[in-house]
Amino acid sequence: MAQQNVIQSMITFYDYAVVLCNGVLKSKGLDVILSYPDNFKFDLVLYDFTAGPCLMGLYHKFGQPPLIGVTAFNIPPYTVDLIGSHKYPAYIPYYTLTYDVDMNFLQRLENVFIYTSDYLYRNYRSIPKTDELLRTHPAFRSIPYLGDLDKNMMLMLVNSHHSVDFPQNMIPVGGLQITPPKPLPTDIEEFIRRGKKGAVLFSLGTNILSSDLGEKRIAMFLDAIRQFPEYNFLWKFEADPNKFDIPGNLMMRKFLPQNDVLAHPSTKLFITHAGLLSTHEATWHGVPMVGIPFIVDQYRNLEKSIRAGVAERIIVWTVTKEKIVQTIRKVLEDPSYRTRMLEKSALFRDQPDKPLDRALWWIDWSLRHPNAKSIQSPTLRLGWFRSEQYDVKLFVAIAIFGVIALLIPVCRTFVFCKQTTDSRKKQN
Structure with missing residues (x-):
C-alpha cells in the first residue's frame, strides 16, 4: 500500500x-x-x-x-x-x-x-x-x-x-487511549536521565516493523543517532539487534511503553510513522515529531502536523543519513517546534471531561x-438521493430548463410577429 x-x-x-x-x-x-x-x-x-x-x-x-x-x-x-x-x-x-x-x-x-x-x-x-x-x-x-x-x-x-x-x-x-503515565522500568528511566540534553523515542507502531526497513536504512539511522551523543535514543526494534553495531546512546527493545516515555519530561522528540494514536499521544504530551509515513492516513496526519509547525518529514524511499541528521537536528534545536506542540497540547487537554x-x-x-x-x-x-437533496436539485434544474424550453418558442414567435409587423409597416 x-x-x-x-x-x-x-x-x-x-x-x-x-x-x-x-x-x-x-x-x-x-x-x-x-x-x-x-x-x-x-x-x-x-x-x-x-x-x-x-x-x-x-x-x-x-x-x-x-x-x-x-x-x-x-x-x-x-x-x-x-x-x-x-x-x-x-x-x-x-x-x-x-x-x-x-x-x-x-x-x-x-x-x-x-x-x-x-x-x-x-x-x-x-x-x-x-x-x-x-x-x-x-x-x-x-x-x-x-x-x-x-x-x-x-x-x-x-x-x-x-x-x-x-x-x-x-x-x-x-x-x-491516553492514560495517566506510569513509572518507567528502572533501566529505561535511568537511560533517559543519562541523556545530557534529553531523550528521543523512535517507534514505527504496530503494523510497520522497524526491522523491515532493511539493513541499509537501519545502518543509516544508527549512523545518524551517533551524531547526537548528547541525546539518548530509545528505538522500538522487533528483531534481534545484535547483528548491528549499536551506538552507546541507543537502547533497542522489542517493546517500549510509548505513552509513558512520551510523558517523561526529558523526552524531546518522537520519531514516528505518524499513525493517528501516536500523533494523539505526542500531541497530548507536547512532544514534537519527525514523521516517516508508510500507509493510509499516516500521510495526512503528518501533513497536518507539518502545517501546524510541530513536525518534519523523512521520506523512507529516498532517505539518506544526511537527511536523517538534518531533520532530527532541525526539530531538536529549533524551540518553536516544541512551543507550538505545547500549544496544541493545551488545546487537546482542555476538555470538560476525559x-x-x-x-x-x-x-x-x-x-x-x-x-x-x-x-x-x-x-x-x-437515503443518499434525498438526504443530499438531489431530488430537489433535479426538480429545480428541470423546472429551469422547462421554463427556458417554453420561452424559446414564445420569443421566436414574438420576434417573428414583430418582424412581420415591421415589414408590413414598411410596405404601407
Whole structure:
C-alpha cells in the first residue's frame, strides 16, 4: 500500500477486509463464541467497524442488542454510511490525501471522485464479497445482508478531536487511549536521565516493523543517532539487534511503553510513522515529531502536523543519513517546534471531561435507553438521493430548463410577429 496510488491503496484496504474475514471464519476464536447458546444475553455490543462487517453475523446470532460503533481510524469516509449524516468532501479530504480544509476546485474534484469510488467499491464489491463469504459458514447462512446489519448502530465513538483532526458532528473521543503515565522500568528511566540534553523515542507502531526497513536504512539511522551523543535514543526494534553495531546512546527493545516515555519530561522528540494514536499521544504530551509515513492516513496526519509547525518529514524511499541528521537536528534545536506542540497540547487537554470518561458515559447512556431512536440521523431513512437533496436539485434544474424550453418558442414567435409587423409597416 505504501507505494500505491490513492485508488489502488483504497482497493487494497477493502480487499484486505475480505481476506481478514476468511481468516476469521477459520479461527478457533469464532468456534468458541459460536458455541454459546443463541439465547445467551449480551446487554451491549461494542463494534470496531474499521475493517468491514464480517463479525456482524455474531451480532445477529445474539439477538441484535444495542450496538455502538468504535474505531481507532479517525473518521473514515464510510462512517456516515453506517450512522447517517452527510459526507463533506467539500472540506474533509479523503484520508490518504494531504490536502487541508481549504481545497481548490481541482482538489475538491479529485476528492469527490475518490469519495465516490470508495463508496461504490465498498458497497458494491467489498461488502457483497464479504457477505457471500460469510454465508459459506453453516452458522451464518440465513443472516440478514451484512450491509444492513451494521446500520443498527445507536452511536459511534470516533477517534477524533478538532485540535488534531477535522470538525465533524459525532461524539469525539480522540485520546481515549491516553492514560495517566506510569513509572518507567528502572533501566529505561535511568537511560533517559543519562541523556545530557534529553531523550528521543523512535517507534514505527504496530503494523510497520522497524526491522523491515532493511539493513541499509537501519545502518543509516544508527549512523545518524551517533551524531547526537548528547541525546539518548530509545528505538522500538522487533528483531534481534545484535547483528548491528549499536551506538552507546541507543537502547533497542522489542517493546517500549510509548505513552509513558512520551510523558517523561526529558523526552524531546518522537520519531514516528505518524499513525493517528501516536500523533494523539505526542500531541497530548507536547512532544514534537519527525514523521516517516508508510500507509493510509499516516500521510495526512503528518501533513497536518507539518502545517501546524510541530513536525518534519523523512521520506523512507529516498532517505539518506544526511537527511536523517538534518531533520532530527532541525526539530531538536529549533524551540518553536516544541512551543507550538505545547500549544496544541493545551488545546487537546482542555476538555470538560476525559475522552475515556465521555466514551463510557455514552455507552452507559445506550444501556439506559436501549430502544432510543431519536438520536439516530434521519438520513439513514432518507437515503443518499434525498438526504443530499438531489431530488430537489433535479426538480429545480428541470423546472429551469422547462421554463427556458417554453420561452424559446414564445420569443421566436414574438420576434417573428414583430418582424412581420415591421415589414408590413414598411410596405404601407
